[in-house]
Amino acid sequence: MPELPEVEILVRHLRPLLRGRTIQAVDIRRPKVLQPTPPARFRKHLIGARFLDVTRRGKYLLFQMRARDSRAEFVLLGHLGMTGRMFMAAKREPPPKHAAVILDLGASHFVYADPRYFGRLTLDNSPVDRLGPEPWDESFDAKALARELKRFRQPIKVKLLDQSLVAGVGNIYASEALFRAGLSPRRAAHRLTLPEVARVWRAVRAVMAAAIAGGSTMPLNFGPGKSDGLFYYGAAGGGGTNFYTERLMVYDRRGQPCVKCRTPIRRIVQAARSTFFCPHCQKT
DNA sequence: CACCATGTTCCTTG
């Protein structure tokens, strides 16, 4: 579930559910996801700590905490990797198969589950310092982006995934943004003209905003069975249809007709990741 | 069995 829009939706969902709650117990099932925080330190910091707020930076979730018996505040940092899920679950509910960490909040559980364990739930906040601006930051403007892009000869698609240039763009929305900008994903970053960079800049914002407005791309009925209403969000969009692929113009649409010109969408590999684009609408 | 997968970091190589 992990690009900026999905994380934003999740944060908005979790904030009212977590604020004011105090952690009663910590169940660490996969110590790997705490790295580099040692499990003992993690447990010691979190037991008795209270959630003050939940915010987002790039694809990271920032759980603002107040330590037990003190006014000291700290940030618990979360990242979903490729397949992570975070949700509230009823205490009676059996832990999901790939539960990595379960926080006992008294009335309910806060669960971080992740089949591949690529994500994180940790006290180490350092990754956030390496992030570039949010898409809507004032420091993220076309001129600044153009200046950065001049340093690289890699394809523009690859650089959109660089979290130090702009935070939050992942493999799906990189393809989507370039389609929206009408620019070939193969163009060398340092060869883009300022007007082209401006189109990319606008497209990144537009695609992110549309995804957030749309509720998210991923099927949001994560978590175990449908039995408890605690952790469901996006119930409005629920149902069996995938408002996932419906919203995407090129991603995972190889061979399907372009929504604008009916030319078959192509898939290529760049930096070992799939890129999808329309060879007609994105000639250069 | 083969290949693919929403992400990030680390290790080379130049």
Place this chain on the structure above:
DNA sequence: CCAAGGAACATGGT
């Protein structure tokens, strides 16, 4: 120090 490419992480879906 920097840019670029590739492997690694671990599991599931098709």
